[in-house]
Amino acid sequence: MERAEEYCRRKGLVLSNQLGFGVHGSVFAAENQTDGRRAAVKAHERERFYRRERNVYLRLKENSVTYIRGAAVPEMIGHDDELWVIEMLIVSRPFVLDFAGAYLDQPPDFSEDVLQDWRVAKLEQFGPRWPEVQAILRELESYEIYMVDVNPGNVSFGD
Numbered sequence: 001m002e003r004a005e006e007y008c009r010r011k012g013l014v015l016s017n018q019l020g021f022g023v024h025g026s027v028f029a030a031e032n033q034t035d036g037r038r039a040a041v042k043a044h045e046r047e048r049f050y051r052r053e054r055n056v057y058l059r060l061k062e063n064s065v066t067y068i069r070g071a072a073v074p075e076m077i078g079h080d081d082e083l084w085v086i087e088m089l090i091v092s093r094p095f096v097l098d099f100a101g102a103y104l105d106q107p108p109d110f111s112e113d114v115l116q117d118w119r120v121a122k123l124e125q126f127g128p129r130w131p132e133v134q135a136i137l138r139e140l141e142s143y144e145i146y147m148v149d150v151n152p153g154n155v156s157f158g159d
Contacts (some may be wrong), residue, residue, distance in 0.1 A: 004028050004043040007085040011078065015041065019090075020153070024049040024100035029090065029093055039077055042086045049100040050084035056099035056145055057086065068139050069132070071096045071155070093158025101149035107141075108148060121151055129157055 008015045008030050016029040016038075030038070044050035047140040057076035066073055072091035079086045091097065110118070123130045133155050142149050147154075 001026065001028075001043065003083040003085055004030075004041050007041060007043070007080050007083050007087070012081070013039070013041070013087075018107065022153075024053070024098070025084075027059055030087070039091045040074065040088050042088070043109070044084040044086075044100065047084055050081075052102060052104070053098075053100040054079050054081075054086055055104055056102050057088070059104065059143055059145060063143055065105045065143065068096050069136050070094060071136060071157075073097065075117070093156045095157050096140075096147075098149060098154040099145070099147065101147070102140075103146040103148070107146040118148075125152060126155075132157070 004026070007013075007016055012033045013030040014029060014033060017018060019027045019029055021027065024046070025042050027040050027042045030039050030041045031037070042053070043054070054076075055086065057074075057079075060073055061076060064087055066075055073092040073096050074088035074091050077089060079085045082110065126133050133150060138157060
């Protein structure tokens, strides 16, 4: 939280409520003091995951990706390599977010057994929506982004 607060101080933002948290970090709402714009500020626990997520957002921005198959993707507004913080637009469902566990340029080297177990778990989590999630993952892969932290909190349809 200290890094998120410092980021907000540097950027003229006021930190607000916590929007979420996970193994990679915590996400807070923040408001710009100049124009009242609200954003999400994610402070990462580890530099490695910060850099992964930052690089994914840079790749998405480079390709002007704001939606994937109708699901909103947060636009990165700013980042700080010293504080391991990313500032992004807040999106509503349906959305695709949280790329700290994603891989760029090549998929992770998982065994076929691990991949099969993962697919079974994802089918159980998403049920009839799993084919839609797979289509989203394929589109991400077209940008050489390989998302493995796939769960209903990160890929949400809002129903």
